Amino acid sequence: MSNICSILACPVCGGELTREGGSLLCRQTEKIHTYDVSREGYVSLLPPGKGRNSRSGDESAMIRSRSAFLESGAYDNISDSIGVLIDRFAPRHAVGALTVIDSGCGEGYHSLRIAKKSCELSSDHIMLAAFDASKAGAAHGAKAGARAGLSPKDGVGAEWDRDILVSFMTGNIFSLPVKAGCADAVVSMFAPLALDEMSRVLADDGIVVVAASGEDHLYEMREIIYNDVIKKAPSPKMGDGFTEVCRETVRYKTHLRDSDTIMALFGMTPFCHKAPREGAERLRERKELTVTVHTELFVYRKL
Ligand SMILES: C[S@@+](CC[C@H](N)C(=O)[O-])C[C@H]1O[C@@H](n2cnc3c(N)ncnc32)[C@H](O)[C@@H]1O
Ligand SMILES: [Zn+2]
Numbered sequence: 001m002s003n004i005c006s007i008l009a010c011p012v013c014g015g016e017l018t019r020e021g022g023s024l025l026c027r028q029t030e031k032i033h034t035y036d037v038s039r040e041g042y043v044s045l046l047p048p049g050k051g052r053n054s055r056s057g058d059e060s061a062m063i064r065s066r067s068a069f070l071e072s073g074a075y076d077n078i079s080d081s082i083g084v085l086i087d088r089f090a091p092r093h094a095v096g097a098l099t100v101i102d103s104g105c106g107e108g109y110h111s112l113r114i115a116k117k118s119c120e121l122s123s124d125h126i127m128l129a130a131f132d133a134s135k136a137g138a139a140h141g142a143k144a145g146a147r148a149g150l151s152p153k154d155g156v157g158a159e160w161d162r163d164i165l166v167s168f169m170t171g172n173i174f175s176l177p178v179k180a181g182c183a184d185a186v187v188s189m190f191a192p193l194a195l196d197e198m199s200r201v202l203a204d205d206g207i208v209v210v211a212a213s214g215e216d217h218l219y220e221m222r223e224i225i226y227n228d229v230i231k232k233a234p235s236p237k238m239g240d241g242f243t244e245v246c247r248e249t250v251r252y253k254t255h256l257r258d259s260d261t262i263m264a265l266f267g268m269t270p271f272c273h274k275a276p277r278e279g280a281e282r283l284r285e286r287k288e289l290t291v292t293v294h295t296e297l298f299v300y301r302k303l
Pocket of ligand 1: 066104105106107110132133134137171172173174190191192
């Protein structure tokens with residue numbers, strides 16, 4: 001029986017969390033720390049007082065753009081490849097079970113696919129804890145997970161006996177509300193790299209899978225937006241706590257068949273905040289566009 005509480009820790013004091021009623025409670029100190037399970041089924045684990053300060057979390061409009069685009073399947077090859085890498089490289093510190101953390105999961109589309117792919121390939125029980133600072137992201141993930149039968153309505157899976165459990169939580173990836181050494185793999189997909197936390201939450205020999213934009217990623221879109229396109233190959237700065245074990249390129253072209261899809265993709269990229277207005281207008285005029293998807297996947301093992 002899976003239960004995400006087995007790996008969680010109170011974001012205030014690090015104590016054990018147990019589900020009681022509609023909340024998770026920590027009774028480590030005299031003052032009980034309480035965290036709510038939302039009606040969508042995600043657990044709010046942002047420390048008290050930080051809930052309203054979600055500047056680091058993507059706003060709802062960005063989440064909506066991202067999910068509208070991702071549902072088209074255009075990025076599915078990326079999450080599938082991550083699932084394959086987890087199956088291949090992650091250690092199993094509990095036999096037949098894999099514990100994965102998605103660090104900066106956005107609206108959870110990839111988290112659900114990664115869990116499914118790893119389970120399909122490995123036949124292991126998969127418990128995936130997906131964290132994002134964005135409430136809208138966690139809510140979207142929890143609803144999609146419940147629809148797919150992968151996420152429990154109670155947020156934690158107290159009565160969960162299926163092969164895959166994906167729980168969505170709001171939380172700060174630089175201070176994860178998770179016990180040390182509990183994870184076999186951490187995924188960081190287009191998200192900030194929280195190296196110290198990754199190292200702390202990983203078990204011995206645990207892996208990090210980093211997905212970063214390759215130099216040609218969305219080249220055709222950038223060519224329309226910017227006068228000069230700067231190509232930069234990604235090179236994650238992992239410090240000396242990790243060693244690289246594998247690098248894989250995922251590269252293909254995808255056809256965006258209407259302006260809505262083009263603008264949904266634009267809306268989920270950093271370009272939508274940075275692009276010059278004329279560039280965004282030029283893009284808006286396009287009725288279709290073929291773009292290169294180029295992602296570099298890096299697998300690192302904790303030393
Ligand atoms: C570009 S999005 C990628 C989302 C998802 N991994 C994907 O590939 O679709 C980066 C995500 O990191 C999240 N994020 C940024 N800083 C964070 C922090 N300190 N704690 C939690 N999430 C954070 C943002 O809210 C956003 O959803
Ligand atoms: Zn506590």
